[in-house]
Amino acid sequence: MSKKTAVVICPGRGTYQKNEFGCLKPFYDTALLNQIDQVRAQLGLETVSALDSADKYLPARHQLPVNNAALIYAAGLCQFNAINPDEYEVVAVTGNSMGWYTALSCAGVWDVDSGTEMMSAMAGLTANCKGINGDVGGQLIYPVLNEHWQPDATRLASVAAALKIPGMYRSIQYGGYAVLSGTTPAVKQALAQLPPVDERFPMQLAGHSAFHSPLMQDASDQALARFSAEYFNQPKLPLIDGQGHIWPDLPVNPELLRYYTFQSQVSSDYDFKTAVQVAVREFAPDQLILLGPGTALGGAVAQSLIEINWHGLSSKADFVALQESASPFLLQL
Structure with a gap:
């Protein structure tokens, strides 16, 4: 049986909610999750395993930006690494908002250590941003x-x-x-x-706060001052960013990728809809794979496809029928 081609989509903030509590259980004590935990511990932050396996879901603890972001990042990266390479050939990766950081790790731009550090840092910087005249909006x-x-x-x-x-x-x-x-x-x-x-x-x-807007410029400035282009490796997979631009798995300028990651997508809008539309038009995948945690992003993906009449989709009913068929287009992990 031949492999299916797939574009992988990484979710953003807000996707780890009470319903997702414990979703990382299949990955407890795996090398990847242990490595994420080790980096978090070195940074003086709670480990992802401790958060996900706690006795109780506590919004004040689990929705703390630096914790919530880590849970989403870890779930996405663990699920990505669990995709069966004999069944799927991943041809590109994209994400929504914070999912861009997960996508960078999935594509090999950041290794696990760097990705965990970057994601944790950006969650903290945007959460503690000064905004404009003290207003974070x-x-x-x-x-x-x-x-x-x-x-x-x-x-x-x-x-x-x-x-x-x-x-x-x-x-x-x-x-x-x-x-x-x-x-x-x-x-x-x-x-x-x-x-x-x-x-x-x-x-x-x-x-x-006012994410993806000029109110986040302070967070952008701090990230650019803190992290050099040396943190950015060449992509091993094509990346589709929040402007619909494709960063190919060819030599790319790490300084440009750094600037987009820490400036453009932090302080200006993130066009997830266009990213999805570029993904299907340019790579024509057999399947879209939506990483967890949660499945809330599925509707936005479907709506983005309907807008361009992908595979004849013109309404919610069309998409539901496709998903209930023998060959659903969107696979939600």
Whole structure:
């Protein structure tokens, strides 16, 4: 039986929730998880194994950015390394937001030690960023599609109007959702201005600062000052970044990759939707593999595919039918 080609997708912040507590159990005491734990211990941080195997899930502990990021990174990297090479040929890797750091490790740009250090550092730097005049702002999410996962002109216009609020920025192009970042006053105004949807939206994301916006420039400056291009190896797999740019598994300029990682994607928007669309158009994989923890990213992936009518997909019903067929396109680990 021939191998299937696959593009691997790494999830971002917020995907390790109470439902995912204990998801790393299959990897306890493996060499990879032990190595991540060792680096975390050397950095004076809680080990991933201790967090995931704790007696109880505690939001104050498990959602602490430097812990939450580590749990997501470890789950993704362990699952990536467990993909059967006899069954799948991974042809490219991408991710959403914090998932870019996992993707860099999956592609071999960072080894396990460097990746664990970088991810932990960036979680801490963005969480403790000074923002603008001491304001770290916030993030909100708002749907721009209808119940069939097709564009809603009214909602799109509402988002466009919200982006005209001073201090409001587009943060993540997240499939059928607009994720916006802004100063505290801008977020407050946008929450009041955006028309309610499904009694849930607009929704401010708890514990999130104005990620992927100019308010994160302080975190970017500190990362650039702290980590040189020597931390960046050549990719062993093509990487698709949050601008839809492909970093090939050919010699790339490590300084440019460093600048994108610590400057561009930290202080400007992350276009996950375009990354997914570039992945399928340029690599035409047999399968998309969505790493854990959690499966929340699946909807955003599907919505990104529907927008370009991939494989004839034009609605939520089409995607559900494809997933329930004998050959689902999106595999969620």
